[in-house]
Amino acid sequence: MADAEKCAALLMETMPRMMRGLGAAMRHARPDDDALTLGQLRMLGVLCHSPRNLGELAALHNVTPSSMSRTVDVLVRKEWVARTPDPADRRQVILEPTEAGRAVHDAMQLHTQQTFTAMLAQMLGQLNDAERTQLYDGLLILQKLLANTSTDCVPHSQPSVTE
Helix, strand or coil: CCCHHHHHHHHHHHHHHHHHHHHHHHHHHCCCCCCCCHHHHHHHHHHHHCCEEHHHHHHHCCCCHHHHHHHHHHHHHCCCEEEEEECCEEEEEEEEECHHHHHHHHHHHHHHHHHHHHHHHHHHCCCCHHHHHHHHHHHHHHHHHHHCCCCCCCCCCCCCCCC
């Protein structure tokens, strides 16, 4: 039986491969120079969930405000994010997605999910029924653990496997 440390190590080893697969699905969706990166998709998702100021975004992503500002500048230039003055504090700017930003986020999220799901389904087709059931049960447990973990930077708008 694997202990918690071994499970954690295996998960940490597996996640980068999963993220590379997601990145590949996104590049396949928009292979042009104006491609939406995984980081930009995540940023738009955070802002679609709730508009925020630069300091809040920087804190959520554990980066400096100047680093976050460069990321936001790209999204503003692409007209996917708008800066609006904060009515409560004129020194602050509220960042929120534009209609174009919401549309590109939603379209990319849907396409990436469909593409990556198809890629995973093809790989999982190589497993026998017992292996697939074991994996599914393990993923349900992982999802339950993650649902009980407080994370401020992950919007809870994704449907669960059990829905």
